[in-house]
Structure formats: structure tokens, C-alpha cells
Amino acid sequence: METRSCSIDGEFVNTRIAGRMEDTLQAFAVRAACFIGEQDVPYSEEFDGQDFGATHLLAYLGNEPIGALRVRWFQSFAMPERLAVMQRFRGHKVGQLLLERARALAESRGCNILYTRVSPDQAIYFENQRWRRLDDGQTPGARPTVALVRPVDPAKENAEIADMDAFALSTQYRLEMPAAAVA
Amino acid sequence: MTPQTPTQSPVVTIKLASTSDELLQSYALRAAVFMGEQQCPYWEEFDGNDYSASHLMLYVDGEPAASMRVRWFSGFAKLERAIILKRYRSMGLFVPFVEWAKSFAAQKGYPKAYLHGQKRLWEIFERQGFRKINDQPFHFSDHEYGAFAAELDVADDPPSVLTDPMVLNRPEDQLDRRGILEESMERGASNPHAEWTERRIN
Numbered sequence: 001m002e003t004r005s006c007s008i009d010g011e012f013v014n015t016r017i018a019g020r021m022e023d024t025l026q027a028f029a030v031r032a033a034c035f036i037g038e039q040d041v042p043y044s045e046e047f048d049g050q051d052f053g054a055t056h057l058l059a060y061l062g063n064e065p066i067g068a069l070r071v072r073w074f075q076s077f078a079m080p081e082r083l084a085v086m087q088r089f090r091g092h093k094v095g096q097l098l099l100e101r102a103r104a105l106a107e108s109r110g111c112n113i114l115y116t117r118v119s120p121d122q123a124i125y126f127e128n129q130r131w132r133r134l135d136d137g138q139t140p141g142a143r144p145t146v147a148l149v150r151p152v153d154p155a156k157e158n159a160e161i162a163d164m165d166a167f168a169l170s171t172q173y174r175l176e177m178p179a180a181a182v183a
Numbered sequence: 184m185t186p187q188t189p190t191q192s193p194v195v196t197i198k199l200a201s202t203s204d205e206l207l208q209s210y211a212l213r214a215a216v217f218m219g220e221q222q223c224p225y226w227e228e229f230d231g232n233d234y235s236a237s238h239l240m241l242y243v244d245g246e247p248a249a250s251m252r253v254r255w256f257s258g259f260a261k262l263e264r265a266i267i268l269k270r271y272r273s274m275g276l277f278v279p280f281v282e283w284a285k286s287f288a289a290q291k292g293y294p295k296a297y298l299h300g301q302k303r304l305w306e307i308f309e310r311q312g313f314r315k316i317n318d319q320p321f322h323f324s325d326h327e328y329g330a331f332a333a334e335l336d337v338a339d340d341p342p343s344v345l346t347d348p349m350v351l352n353r354p355e356d357q358l359d360r361r362g363i364l365e366e367s368m369e370r371g372a373s374n375p376h377a378e379w380t381e382r383r384i385n
Contacts, residue, residue, distance in 0.1 A: 032213075033218035037214070037216060037219020040270055043268075047211065064224055087222075
């Protein structure tokens with residue numbers, strides 16, 4: 001089932017959409033800690049110029065921001081990316097909670113398809129949450145990625161991928177994307 | 184801009200963070216090092232003092248590489264939140280960065296720089312003219328600290344209330360250079376303002 005709630009040491013993890021400057025800064029801080037601090041991604045790749053045209057989701061344990069996810073909106077799909085959970089809070093499905101929040105948000109906006117690109121070693125994390133590989137082809141380059149899709153409506157999970165209107169667009173949409181930090 | 188291969192010596196730039204982007208860069212580097220590497224909780228790292236401080240940024244070939252926060256007390260400048268991103272360590276950036284901060288404070292007229300040094304860095308601070316000024320180490324955010332201070336070579340003519348007002352208007356890390364407000368003087372003084380409105384009661 002979808003991860004609709006999770007708790008750490010008996011305390012529930014909350015999610016919310018970043019709506020204030022401070023929330024956005026918290027999302028950036030979590031990503032900076034995970035991607036720049038832990039994974040050594042250069043600043044200019046992590047903060048790629050797309051942050052101010054996107055929606056940022058946050059996970060909190062009490063007041064502490066412990067996870068973040070960026071969602072970008074396209075005509076035929078929503079793109080969750082930059083999924084990050086602070087190292088010491090991993091293993092509690094916080095990443096799944098954020099992805100489910102993104103799915104619900106996309107659903108509320110009438111969006112049909114979720115699409116993302118992750119590094120090949122992280123595809124299994126998404127596949128375990130019923131994302132499917134869009135194609136076998138990996139983007140070339142130093143940091144290969146694979147495309148993954150998921151219907152927003154869980155009832156349509158078995159629909160033909162070819163029917164999904166995201167297909168044409170998303171295969172053209174080759175993005176260099178830093179890996180997720182959720183394992 | 185991605186970091187270039189080290190075929191030539193990197194270009195290092197230090198400046199006062201003066202735009203939202205530069206402030207964000209500073210916060211991101213601190214989050215990377217303190218939250219990402221040292222497990223510091225968010226609310227301890229972003230402690231409420233960021234919007235009453237000056238932030239210094241160091242760039243290597245245009246890429247944000249190091250950051251430091253300076254707060255201004257009466258008689259001394261407090262250097263804090265100083266970090267270098269992992270990939271830029273061992274390049275000898277720390278000493279020139281701290282020296283830049285010291286001379287920045289000195290040019291503003293501060294006779295003393297003060298800092299809380301993590302215990303493992305004490306020797307480095309002592310080599311940079313800081314001396315330990317408290318006997319008892321103290322600790323916060325999981326680290327042991329000592330309080331250090333260094334005397335600064337104050338500029339011959341530090342800013343004072345008698346300094347040319349247009350010099351005090353300049354960007355704080357460029358007090359020796361003509362600023363944008365001096366250029367505005369060419370427009371003259373037309374004293375534009377909206378008309379007085381009636382004072383509204385309720």
C-alpha cells in the first residue's frame with residue numbers, strides 16, 4: 001500500500017508544501033546536506049535554475065525538516081525529483097511519504113502521469129513503489145539516468161505505457177539529474 | 184559552471200554576499216557541511232542570526248566553495264559558521280579566507296576578531312594570530328569549542344561619523360571604490376515624493 005503516514009520513535013512525520021521563504025530554504029538545506037555534503041554534487045548542478053518554477057514538498061519530524069522533494073509541472077506529466085531524506089532519518093519511509101504526497105498533489109491537479117529520471121542504482125527504490133521503467137535506454141554521460149513513470153491513479157497501474165501521453169514528451173526529455181538520496 | 188579540471192591554477196574570488204543568490208549559496212554550503220557532514224540539526228545551524236549578519240563567500244573558478252558568517256558586536260567582529268566544501272579542502276583556502284575576513288573587519292574599523300574554534304582546529308587559529316581567551320572549553324551542537332581573539336590592524340582612517348557620507352554609502356566590502364549611489368549624484372536632487380495624504384483616523 002501507499003505510505004500515507006510514517007513515524008520515527010513514535011512521532012509522526014508531517015509533510016507540507018513549501019509556502020514561505022523559510023520553507024523553501026529548509027528544502028534547499030536538506031538537499032544541500034544530502035547532495036552537496038554527502039554525494040559531492042557541485043552546487044551549480046544541484047541548484048540548476050529550476051527551483052523557482054517548481055513546487056517543493058517537505059517532511060518534518062516536529063519542527064525539524066528531514067526530507068524534501070521538488071515537483072516540476074509539465075503539460076502531460078508531473079516530475080518529482082531531487083528526493084532527499086537526511087541521513088539519520090532514513091529507513092522510515094520518509095521518501096515514500098513524500099512521493100505519495102507528490103502523487104496526491106498531482107492527482108488534485110488533474111495530472112495523469114508521474115515521470116522522473118534517476119540513476120540506475122536507484123531505479124529499484126522507485127520500482128518497489130510501482131514505478132515502471134519507460135525504456136531500457138540510459139542517458140549517456142558521466143551520470144547515466146533511467147526514466148521511470150507511474151500513473152497518478154493507482155487503479156490504472158496496469159495501463160499500457162505506450163498509451164500514456166507522457167511517453168512521447170518524456171523520452172525526448174533527457175535530463176541530467178543528480179541521484180536521489182533515500183537509500 | 185562546473186569545476187574545471189586543474190590544468191591551470193584555479194581562480195579564487197572572495198566577496199561579501201550581496202544578492203539573494205549569494206546568500207542562498209552560503210546557506211547551501213553550510214547545510215552541506217554542518218547538516219550533511221556533521222549531523223547538525225537545522226534549527227541549530229540556522230539559529231536566527233543569519234539576517235543580522237554579514238556573509239562572506241569564496242568561489243573557486245566561479246563555483247561556491249567556502250562561506251563564513253560575521254556578526255558585529257561593539258568592539259569586535261565575531262567570525263562564525265566558517266566552512267569549506269569537502270571537494271575544495273586541502274587547497275589552502277582557509278587561511279586566506281580568514282585573513283580576508285580579518286582585513287574586512289579591520290577596514291570597517293574593528294580592532295578585534297573573535298571566534299569559537301572547534302577543538303581540532305585550535306592550532307590553525309593560533310597560527311593565524313588568534314589566542315585562546317577562555318580557560319574552560321565549552322560545547323554546543325556536539326562540538327567542543329574554545330574562545331579565541333585576534334588583534335586586527337585597523338585601517339589608518341577607519342570609517343567614523345566624520346567620514347565622507349558618500350563613502351559610508353558604499354558596498355561594505357568596497358569602501359575604497361566609488362559606489363552606485365555616487366553615480367546617482369549626477370541626477371541631481373529633485374526630491375521626488377508622493378503627495379502628503381490626509382491622516383486617516385480609523
